[in-house]
Amino acid sequence: xxxxxxxxxxxxxxxxxxxxxxxxxTQQDACRVxxxxxxxxxxxxxxxxxxxxxxxxxxxxxAVSLLFDCYKQASPVTEPALFFQQAAHxxxxxxLSLTDAEGKPLHAGSTLIAVLIREDMVSWLSxxxxxIYLLRDCEAYPCCKEHNxxxxxxxxxxxxxxxxxxxxxxxxxxxxxxSYLGMQDMKMMEINAQPLKLLPNDMLLLCSDGLYKxxxxxxxxxxAVEHKMDVQRAAELLTSEALAQRSGAQxxxxxxxxxxxGDLFGDHYYGE
Numbered sequence: 266x267x268x269x270x271x272x273x274x275x276x277x278x279x280x281x282x283x284x285x286x287x288x289x290x291t292q293q294d295a296c297r298v299x300x301x302x303x304x305x306x307x308x309x310x311x312x313x314x315x316x317x318x319x320x321x322x323x324x325x326x327x328a329v330s331l332l333f334d335c336y337k338q339a340s341p342v343t344e345p346a347l348f349f350q351q352a353a354h355x356x357x358x359x360x361l362s363l364t365d366a367e368g369k370p371l372h373a374g375s376t377l378i379a380v381l382i383r384e385d386m387v388s389w390l391s392x393x394x395x396x397i398y399l400l401r402d403c404e405a406y407p408c409c410k411e412h413n414x415x416x417x418x419x420x421x422x423x424x425x426x427x428x429x430x431x432x433x434x435x436x437x438x439x440x441x442x443x444s445y446l447g448m449q450d451m452k453m454m455e456i457n458a459q460p461l462k463l464l465p466n467d468m469l470l471l472c473s474d475g476l477y478k479x480x481x482x483x484x485x486x487x488x489a490v491e492h493k494m495d496v497q498r499a500a501e502l503l504t505s506e507a508l509a510q511r512s513g514a515q516x517x518x519x520x521x522x523x524x525x526x527g528d529l530f531g532d533h534y535y536g537e
Contacts (some may be wrong), residue, residue: 278307278382279524281497283504287475287515293321294473294519295329307382308336309521313395313473315445316373323363324373328356328446332379345381345388349456353377353392360447374447378471385525386460387469392453393445396477399461400468405486409455412444465527468493475518479507489522496522
């Protein structure tokens, strides 16, 4: 289940979250967002577990809890990029070490995305294929590239290692992950080297693949923008619309939506 803990809210930032199991019998997504008024910070984490039944659920919950433990131990986070790198490796080790009731390796995994907002500056982390979008001026901008086989093929084509025809003949599943928590040797992660400055009414959308594999980017952006004044309602509408528009089974779907209000009467008012 999604958890939104606001203690208390920053006057310039609003947060909402929604998580649904879709048509699956279990929920393997986990997320958490907290706002810390004294530190003028917001920390949000979303994970999509893999491993079937309780494995994926335990992996995602373990990763979310571990990231928040790391954040609280490091607070104040003076070097976000270094913090995210260390936290990602710690989360990978925690997921890799999970065992079942008999003490055998669980062989579970999880994607991981996280954002840290301090005042009007945002840093992020991504491992796997969950997504972070910056929503600005009625446009959605992906912040991270995905760690899957399709992205790897595109990189090899650009490097001249294979031709587009050779890539098309490759039988490997395009959505197979090339990096995720729970790997013996996790090397790939996306971290922005320099924090990004948020403009008034910018929004950040964190989501599992259950959202963007069902709704196109234009629909996602439209729903978020039309309901930007109530981000909790916008998050709930995104997950309910994904369920309504599914063709066949619907994956677990989780959304965190953050809106940086800034000066609501300034020159950069979102959507005006």
